[in-house]
Amino acid sequence: MRVLLLPCDTRPPTLELPHQLARLAGVEMVSPPLEILNHLNEPGDTAAIADWLRLEAPTAEVALLTLETLTLGGMIPARRVSDSLEDVLGRLEVLHQLKRDNPSLRILAYGVIVRVAHDNDPLEEKPYYGQWGAGLRKVSEWIDRVERGGSQSELDHARIAVPPKVLEDWLATRERNHALHQAAIDLLNQGVLEHLSLTLDDTAPYGLAARDRRRLEARVDELGLWPRVEVYPGADEVAATLLARALVDPSGPKPKVFVRYPSGLAEQAEMLYEDRPLGELLKAHLRAAGCARVPEVNQADFVLAVNAPAHRQGHREPDLVHVDTAARNLPEFVDRLREDEIAGRRIAVADVAYANGAENRFTKLLLQAIHPAKLAGYAAWNTAGNTLGSAIATGVCALHGSDGIALAEANFSRLVDDWLYQGRVRAEVHQALSEELGRPPDPFDLGDFKLGAEMHLQQHMTPLVQKLWQEHFAPSLPGVGLELGRAKLAWPRLFTGVFPVRLTPSPLVGGEG
Numbered sequence: 001m002r003v004l005l006l007p008c009d010t011r012p013p014t015l016e017l018p019h020q021l022a023r024l025a026g027v028e029m030v031s032p033p034l035e036i037l038n039h040l041n042e043p044g045d046t047a048a049i050a051d052w053l054r055l056e057a058p059t060a061e062v063a064l065l066t067l068e069t070l071t072l073g074g075m076i077p078a079r080r081v082s083d084s085l086e087d088v089l090g091r092l093e094v095l096h097q098l099k100r101d102n103p104s105l106r107i108l109a110y111g112v113i114v115r116v117a118h119d120n121d122p123l124e125e126k127p128y129y130g131q132w133g134a135g136l137r138k139v140s141e142w143i144d145r146v147e148r149g150g151s152q153s154e155l156d157h158a159r160i161a162v163p164p165k166v167l168e169d170w171l172a173t174r175e176r177n178h179a180l181h182q183a184a185i186d187l188l189n190q191g192v193l194e195h196l197s198l199t200l201d202d203t204a205p206y207g208l209a210a211r212d213r214r215r216l217e218a219r220v221d222e223l224g225l226w227p228r229v230e231v232y233p234g235a236d237e238v239a240a241t242l243l244a245r246a247l248v249d250p251s252g253p254k255p256k257v258f259v260r261y262p263s264g265l266a267e268q269a270e271m272l273y274e275d276r277p278l279g280e281l282l283k284a285h286l287r288a289a290g291c292a293r294v295p296e297v298n299q300a301d302f303v304l305a306v307n308a309p310a311h312r313q314g315h316r317e318p319d320l321v322h323v324d325t326a327a328r329n330l331p332e333f334v335d336r337l338r339e340d341e342i343a344g345r346r347i348a349v350a351d352v353a354y355a356n357g358a359e360n361r362f363t364k365l366l367l368q369a370i371h372p373a374k375l376a377g378y379a380a381w382n383t384a385g386n387t388l389g390s391a392i393a394t395g396v397c398a399l400h401g402s403d404g405i406a407l408a409e410a411n412f413s414r415l416v417d418d419w420l421y422q423g424r425v426r427a428e429v430h431q432a433l434s435e436e437l438g439r440p441p442d443p444f445d446l447g448d449f450k451l452g453a454e455m456h457l458q459q460h461m462t463p464l465v466q467k468l469w470q471e472h473f474a475p476s477l478p479g480v481g482l483e484l485g486r487a488k489l490a491w492p493r494l495f496t497g498v499f500p501v502r503l504t505p506s507p508l509v510g511g512e513g
Helices: 012-025 046-059 067-072 085-090 093-101 129-147 152-160 164-190 208-223 238-247 278-288 330-342 360-369 384-400 404-437 447-476
Strands: 002-006 028-030 062-066 106-113 195-200 229-233 256-260 302-307 347-351 377-379 481-484 501-504
Touching (some): 002 012, 012 384, 012 404, 046 062, 067 106, 085 164, 106 164, 129 208, 164 208, 195 208, 229 278, 238 278, 278 384, 302 384, 347 360, 377 404, 404 501
Parallel strands (some): 002 028, 106 195, 195 229
Antiparallel strands (some): 481 501
């Protein structure tokens, strides 16, 4: 299978992770040249992207496409650029051309319902969001609440607090992107698309994203398209999920998944960046990847081990009120995973106890009990949806491939990023920069301090990465060497690191490449 990937941007989880999973599944994957894709909030070249698709489509079986990249230059530019709806919809015409000229091409697309950002980020959002983010969030919440019977006076007060031109521009951008997603539903109905996922990025129970979700669901209801549509919380991981779905025969058996939790209360746990409890979120991600949940472990193709809170996902460790409580038993949870490994079952791990990184205590217990190189997947990054989708997709890809080195590399890469960096080193680099500057760095733009941050990053990460390799991977992978590239930041902010690692059949020195 040859797969075209048009990613939402060029960060490692959105570009390198799908390629990594393609290697695991034995699939050839190609993406556009980096110079025509977006960089942070700078949009990609939509005309060049369309030309690339026309050039590559005749030799591909599958295309995984981000609608925002195709029509607006990227997921983040889609929140910022002022392109007209007419121009945006005109750029969808290339999909008609691709399907007309390549009738057997399977096109799986996804779009991201515009988020209402939790932080006042002026770089990933409109520039005015840094000043008016809180006011816009309140307007968003009360527009939705009024539709559900809430107080009109509260909405009126919220509107007054935001400059009219700011509010008008922000709402118009959302409506343009919503029209794009409605047009994508029509493409699905026409048979141009095989499958469509419309996902909610950093969402909440109330707000404009929830309202947009209901409007899209109503259209899918009207057309009867639910067998080929998903509307659920997710964003950065969706390309990996669509790859997994493309591997599953639509007319054949679905991969069977047995789910384990450390608490009987976990399915009702509240997630920080989603609009539904964990159990409902899990259902959505299993369906999106073409999987089916089974009640007995012996029926499963793989076990999905979800390290979850009993009550609510935490921001940072330790959270003694919502996460690290007596309602959750990590040692017993890990015992069962050890039993699964001994029984020869495949295990994919999704750690959603805390947002934006792995739980340190759980990870240490896990590494003491099992062989991480042999996991059928691991993820613990960003939102609960990002983590669940990545772990499930890896589990599906592992069923289709037999490359043990590629699987170990996928697991090692995620542990490096999700545990070592996001769960540990990111806070250390932030503290080091704060001490040097005499104040915390700007979380949205490091500016001239990016180079200094990367120096701290390299110093902190390199010994930890080498230790993880030597203690927990090398013993299970005789004759395999680690190539470790130089750590850096994807963008001028601490949130996303780049940690190039490759595992090769020839024993190499585990140092910098």
